[in-house]
Amino acid sequence: MSNGDQPTLPTRAAGRSLDPHLARYAARTAGMTASEIRALFAVASRPEVVSLAGGMPNLAALPLDSLSAEIGELIATEGLVALQYGSAQGIVGLREQICEIMALEGISAHPDDVVVTVGSQMGLDMVTRIFCDPGDVVLAEGPSYVGALGSFAAYQANVVHVAMDDNGLVPQALREAIATVTAAGKRAKFLYTIPNFHNPAGVTLAVSRRAEILQICAEYGVLVVEDNPYGLLGFDGQTYPALRSYDRDNVVYLGSFSKTFAAGLRVGWVLAPHAVRERLVLAAESATLCPPALTQMVVSRYLSTHDWRGQIKLFQQTYRERRDAMLGALDQYLPAGCSWTRPDGGFYVWLTVPEGVDTKAMLPRAITARVAYASGTGFYADALGSRQMRLSFCYPTPERIKEGVRRLANVLADELELYRTFGPVARRAVSGPQSPSPDLA
Amino acid sequence: MSNGDQPTLPTRAAGRSLDPHLARYAARTAGMTASEIRALFAVASRPEVVSLAGGMPNLAALPLDSLSAEIGELIATEGLVALQYGSAQGIVGLREQICEIMALEGISAHPDDVVVTVGSQMGLDMVTRIFCDPGDVVLAEGPSYVGALGSFAAYQANVVHVAMDDNGLVPQALREAIATVTAAGKRAKFLYTIPNFHNPAGVTLAVSRRAEILQICAEYGVLVVEDNPYGLLGFDGQTYPALRSYDRDNVVYLGSFSKTFAAGLRVGWVLAPHAVRERLVLAAESATLCPPALTQMVVSRYLSTHDWRGQIKLFQQTYRERRDAMLGALDQYLPAGCSWTRPDGGFYVWLTVPEGVDTKAMLPRAITARVAYASGTGFYADALGSRQMRLSFCYPTPERIKEGVRRLANVLADELELYRTFGPVARRAVSGPQSPSPDLA
Numbered sequence: 001m002s003n004g005d006q007p008t009l010p011t012r013a014a015g016r017s018l019d020p021h022l023a024r025y026a027a028r029t030a031g032m033t034a035s036e037i038r039a040l041f042a043v044a045s046r047p048e049v050v051s052l053a054g055g056m057p058n059l060a061a062l063p064l065d066s067l068s069a070e071i072g073e074l075i076a077t078e079g080l081v082a083l084q085y086g087s088a089q090g091i092v093g094l095r096e097q098i099c100e101i102m103a104l105e106g107i108s109a110h111p112d113d114v115v116v117t118v119g120s121q122m123g124l125d126m127v128t129r130i131f132c133d134p135g136d137v138v139l140a141e142g143p144s145y146v147g148a149l150g151s152f153a154a155y156q157a158n159v160v161h162v163a164m165d166d167n168g169l170v171p172q173a174l175r176e177a178i179a180t181v182t183a184a185g186k187r188a189k190f191l192y193t194i195p196n197f198h199n200p201a202g203v204t205l206a207v208s209r210r211a212e213i214l215q216i217c218a219e220y221g222v223l224v225v226e227d228n229p230y231g232l233l234g235f236d237g238q239t240y241p242a243l244r245s246y247d248r249d250n251v252v253y254l255g256s257f258s259k260t261f262a263a264g265l266r267v268g269w270v271l272a273p274h275a276v277r278e279r280l281v282l283a284a285e286s287a288t289l290c291p292p293a294l295t296q297m298v299v300s301r302y303l304s305t306h307d308w309r310g311q312i313k314l315f316q317q318t319y320r321e322r323r324d325a326m327l328g329a330l331d332q333y334l335p336a337g338c339s340w341t342r343p344d345g346g347f348y349v350w351l352t353v354p355e356g357v358d359t360k361a362m363l364p365r366a367i368t369a370r371v372a373y374a375s376g377t378g379f380y381a382d383a384l385g386s387r388q389m390r391l392s393f394c395y396p397t398p399e400r401i402k403e404g405v406r407r408l409a410n411v412l413a414d415e416l417e418l419y420r421t422f423g424p425v426a427r428r429a430v431s432g433p434q435s436p437s438p439d440l441a
Numbered sequence: 442m443s444n445g446d447q448p449t450l451p452t453r454a455a456g457r458s459l460d461p462h463l464a465r466y467a468a469r470t471a472g473m474t475a476s477e478i479r480a481l482f483a484v485a486s487r488p489e490v491v492s493l494a495g496g497m498p499n500l501a502a503l504p505l506d507s508l509s510a511e512i513g514e515l516i517a518t519e520g521l522v523a524l525q526y527g528s529a530q531g532i533v534g535l536r537e538q539i540c541e542i543m544a545l546e547g548i549s550a551h552p553d554d555v556v557v558t559v560g561s562q563m564g565l566d567m568v569t570r571i572f573c574d575p576g577d578v579v580l581a582e583g584p585s586y587v588g589a590l591g592s593f594a595a596y597q598a599n600v601v602h603v604a605m606d607d608n609g610l611v612p613q614a615l616r617e618a619i620a621t622v623t624a625a626g627k628r629a630k631f632l633y634t635i636p637n638f639h640n641p642a643g644v645t646l647a648v649s650r651r652a653e654i655l656q657i658c659a660e661y662g663v664l665v666v667e668d669n670p671y672g673l674l675g676f677d678g679q680t681y682p683a684l685r686s687y688d689r690d691n692v693v694y695l696g697s698f699s700k701t702f703a704a705g706l707r708v709g710w711v712l713a714p715h716a717v718r719e720r721l722v723l724a725a726e727s728a729t730l731c732p733p734a735l736t737q738m739v740v741s742r743y744l745s746t747h748d749w750r751g752q753i754k755l756f757q758q759t760y761r762e763r764r765d766a767m768l769g770a771l772d773q774y775l776p777a778g779c780s781w782t783r784p785d786g787g788f789y790v791w792l793t794v795p796e797g798v799d800t801k802a803m804l805p806r807a808i809t810a811r812v813a814y815a816s817g818t819g820f821y822a823d824a825l826g827s828r829q830m831r832l833s834f835c836y837p838t839p840e841r842i843k844e845g846v847r848r849l850a851n852v853l854a855d856e857l858e859l860y861r862t863f864g865p866v867a868r869r870a871v872s873g874p875q876s877p878s879p880d881l882a
Contacts, residue, residue, distance in 0.1 A: 019716035020690065024630060024664060026574045026596075032723040056526055064520040072513025079505040083703035085497055118559050118707075121730045129595065133467045150727040154570065155467075189465060223465060249461065262524035264734035266559075275460035282473040286591040287728070289562045292736050293705035 028134075031153040044372035050404030052391045053372040055199070055347055057259050058322075061314045063306065070301050078297065086293040088285040090116025090269070094300040098269050101303075102255065105231055106245030109271050115280045116291050120229060120256040120268030124192075125151045126283045127225055127252055127270065131189045132157040137181045139191040139222065141169055143350070143379030143388065145199050148192055148227070152381070159381035160188070166341065168205030169193060171212045178220045190223035190252075196240055197230040197346025200379050200390035204344065207240055214247045229256040229268075232312050234345035235320035249273055257299055259347075260312055265295040319347065325398035326391060329405035335413050340391075347394035350376075352387055353412060356419030359389040362411065371407040469575075472594040485813035491845030493832045494813040496640070496788055498700050499763075502755045504747065511742050519738065527734040529726040531557025531710070535741040539710050542744075543696065546672055547686030550712050556721045557732050561670060561697040561709030565633075566592045567724045568666055568693055568711065572630045573598040578622050580632040580663065582610055584791070584820030584829065586640050589633055589668070593822070600822035601629070607782065609646030610634060612653045619661045631664035631693075637681055638671040638787025641820050641831035645785065648681055655688045670697040670709075673753050675786035676761035690714055698740055700788075701753055706736040760788065766839035767832060770846035776854050781832075788835040791817075793828055794853060797860030800830045803852065812848040 044051050074082060089095070095111035102109055117123040124147070132138065134156035140148065142161025152159050160181055163173040174191070181188045193213075195205040205213070217224050226243040234240075244253040256268040270280055284290075302308065326349055330340055337354030351373075353359060360375040376388025391408075393401055485492050515523060530536070536552035543550055558564040565588070573579065575597035581589065583602025593600050601622055604614040615632070622629045634654075636646040646654070658665050667684045675681075685694040697709040711721055725731075743749065767790055771781055778795030792814075794800060801816040817829025832849075834842055 021664070021714065021717050024572055025720065026570070026572055026577070028574075029571045029720055029724075032571070032720060032727065034719075034723060059521050059524055062520065062524065064517055067520065068513045068517035071516050072509045075512050076505055076509035079503065079508065080500050081705070083500055083503065083705040085699075085704045118729045118733070122728060125728050129467070130470045130473070131465055131467055133469075136467070147727070147730060154724065154727040223462070258526075263526045264522070264524040266729060266731070266733040273462065276462050278475075279466065279470055279473060282475060283470075283595065286473065286588070286595040287563060287566050288559045288707060289588060290707070292559070292707040292733060294736060294739070295733050298735070 028154055028156050043367050049367060049370045049372055050396055050400050051372045052404050053374045054395055055392055056395045057263055058318055058395055061318060070305055071298055074297055074301055082294045082297050084293060086290045088290045089281050090291055091296045094296050097300060097303045105239050106241040113271055113274055113277050115270045115277060115284060116296055117268045117270060118288060118291050119258060119266040120254040121147050123254045123268050123270040124148055126280050128152060128155045129283050130279045137186045137188045139177055139188050141193060143200050143385055145194060146378050149381050161382060164201055164203060166203055168203050169213060171209055171216060174216050188222050190225045191217055192225045194227045195243060196228055197343055200348050201350045202341035202343035202348045210243055211246055214243060218250050224251045226251055227254045229259050230346040232260050233316055233319060235316055237316060252276060261302060265298060267295050267299045319394060322393040322398055322401055325401045326393040329402040333406050333409035335416060347392050349391045351389050351391055354416060357415045358386050360386055362415055366411045369407050369411045371404045469595055469597050484808050490808060490811045490813055491837055491841050492813045493845050494815045495836055496833055497836045498704055499759055499836055502759060511746055512739055515738055515742055523735045523738050525734060527731045529731045530722050531732055532737045535737050538741060538744045546680050547682040554712055554715055554718050556711045556718060556725060557737055558709045558711060559729060559732050560699060560707040561695040562588050564695045564709050564711040565589055567721050569593060569596045570724050571720045578627045578629045580618055580629050582634060584641050584826060586635060587819045590822050602823060605642055605644060607644055609644050610654060612650055612657060615657050629663050631666045632658055633666045635668045636684060637669055638784055641789050642791045643782035643784035643789045651684055652687055655684060659691050665692045667692055668695045670700050671787040673701050674757060674760060676757055678757060702743060706739060708736050708740045760835060763834040763839055763842055766842045767834040770843040774847050774850035776857060788833050790832045792830050792832055795857060798856045799827050801827060803856055807852045810848050810852045812845045
């Protein structure tokens with residue numbers, strides 16, 4: 001490069017790279033920083049390390065042979081459609097099937113109001129794109145999904161966290177958060193919420209709170225963005241009424257096949273009020289023109305030729321068994337002073353450790369002891385979470401989960417011993433929202 | 442919705458919808474408007490209409506039977522990878538193959554500097570995301586790709602067009618455009634250019650101009666974004682050295698399998714200087730977490746098991762035959778005063794009609810006469826193009842192309858007759874950049 005630009009922006013990146021393009025980036029790009037634990041993932045993914053960090057679904061139960069036959073047949077008979085451009089909104093037959101799936105959680109919707117996206121991450125990105133100007137506020141549970149925080153940061157939205165308890169989002173905390181935002185002269189554009197089997201918190205919004213949450217948002221003119229990738233993964237086959245089932249006008253709903261079928265297809269969807277749906281389609285066109293036809297047709301064919309309800313039951317059993325292994329091991333091994341959530345669905349347990357332990361600082365030592373987790377700070381936009389971690393039980397076998405928790409308990413005991421001996425250690429500055437690693441999905 | 446918001450934004454949309462969410466949208470959303478010809482597409486896609494509007498590749502020559510077998514085999518043997526989350530940057534084996542393909546146009550690159558995207562549209566969106574603040578200037582040929590204009594509008598970048606002639610982008614016009622932008626106190630972030638078989642103009646940047654274009658951009662500190670979906674579709678098998686082959690530090694290169702293999706897989710890529718690549722990966726993570734594993738593996742397997750060079754030769758023959766049909770029919774049928782480009786590759790002819798014809802106003806009449814085209818205004822951000830249209834020869838058969846041009850010639854003759862009789866008609870206000878319809882890709 002022969003231009004005379006000098007790096008002038010005082011970003012974090014300035015210290016770590018000699019990037020001749022540094023002065024050219026958009027302001028939003030400064031907020032895109034790599035997860036600090038990403039560098040550890042190469043180590044954490046070694047076979048001897050038990051990873052309780054990732055959010056990869058367990059696909060072992062999928063019927064690959066019959067899928068292989070169906071997909072081969074699909075290419076042979078409908079290949080000219082599967083390999084061609086399609087509509088930006090997605091294939092209509094799939095959108096009809098999506099409406100049938102959403103009906104399981106009480107949603108009545110028309111396929112015209114569904115937009116198929118490249119995973120629900122793209123849905124989240126599109127919703128943020130059409131609603132958030134820089135400086136707008138997004139309300140989100142604290143902690144919240146790391147990939148959502150990454151999207152909000154990419155659009156320079158400010159996240160204000162709202163407290164949860166064992167029954168999910170606390171209505172009074174929501175009222176107070178809106179009041180605080182309003183008093184600061186800011187505008188809360190939407191509430192981003194994961195009502196069922198929360199990632200990372202592992203809790204579920206009590207059904208008795210749902211109408212109240214919606215009423216508060218409607219009262220203050222705050223849109224609700226309901227993210228529901230785990231809703232069908234209740235361990236007893238239970239489902240809860242979606243927020244969208246109460247309110248079709250003020251809720252944008254995000255769904256996904258990543259946890260109920262196959263994450264690698266990247267097929268998710270947004271159900272939105274009609275006028276919002278029009279904007280979403282335009283936004284999606286500028287983002288990818290259209291979602292892949294092949295992956296949509298694979299999902300559609302799977303739904304029409306396989307016992308997908310039975311497959312979801314298998315997933316429920318798989319994850320329940322692993323949840324039981326994790327809770328049992330936590331009960332058995334963890335030192336006094338730890339507390340954790342007891343999920344009845346989904347992939348995650350949220351663990352709070354005693355005063356004196358910094359989960360982010362401890363992570364390299366945990367990996368040395370051959371166990372990995374996701375430290376809590378990644379799930380907050382405001383530097384909280386240093387005494388928390390997310391433990392995923394979705395992927396390893398029950399035996400490995402038990403062994404992983406045993407190792408984690410030993411690391412924690414060592415940390416606590418150090419703390420009792422030397423007192424508090426200076427904390428490192430904690431960064432803001434971090435981009436997700438795929439392994440953290 | 443029970444909040445008290447009233448629609449207050451004086452947007453185009455205000456007049457056409459009763460959208461209770463209108464006051465909530467981000468400023469950028471006002472720039473996302475549907476193509477005015479979209480409503481016509483339902484009519485234009487009827488079998489009796491010859492569509493010269495779409496950019497859909499012709500897939501009839503693809504070997505569906507062997508693809509079916511390979512993809513079935515892929516699911517059976519590597520299904521747990523194909524259906525699982527992957528890396529945000531894309532599968533490494535595919536990135537290696539992409540480097541081999543780019544070598545055909547003189548590019549020497551490392552797979553580490555390649556990011557796989559959901560079509561090159563997503564690459565374009567990510568490049569704009571990391572570089573463009575609202576109000577930044579993007580230089581682009583006039584006319585330019587409608588999907589690029591849609592992405593630039595989504596990030597509120599301002600497009601300044603640079604003139605082309607039959608040898609592509611005019612170096613002196615580029616110098617002048619940069620000077621004008623600089624004099625206005627604005628900053629041109631990058632030049633977006635399609636050097637080979639331009640969409641929609643059908644021209645190719647002369648090889649003798651390439652070094653000069655790069656030198657000008659380097660001199661003024663303007664990044665070059667080279668979009669090259671058609672480079673391997675030269676009708677005589679000819680290729681031209683990519684801009685990236687001259688300059689690895691100041692060029693971001695966008696590639697695609699949509700025109701050389703299968704658009705419906707939505708597999709494209711970005712090759713970027715290393716530091717920029719890091720930012721692109723972070724941006725892509727927040728957009729979709731990762732591209733679909735399945736579609737990447739299908740492309741990779743196709744490249745390793747099929748004679749893809751032979752397949753590209755088949756595509757070249759297919760499109761050359763159609764180009765010949767179109768140019769022959771234009772010579773034979775069009776009224777005096779029309780001029781058009783004579784592409785030696787790609788999908789498109791750019792037609793200029795005589796004074797007195799407004800191609801956008803004429804489109805409904807053309808569709809009534811059972812021929813469709815893409816009016817020129819969609820390819821400009823600044824209201825030009827009303828005397829131009831894009832004619833695509835990629836999809837219909839040669840016979841249909843000939844019949845379509847014959848119909849178009851009749852419509853043009855009628856318009857000119859009207860003009861001679863009644864004089865100029867009041868023009869409708871012309872809108873800014875419009876979002877692409879997939880059919881316009």
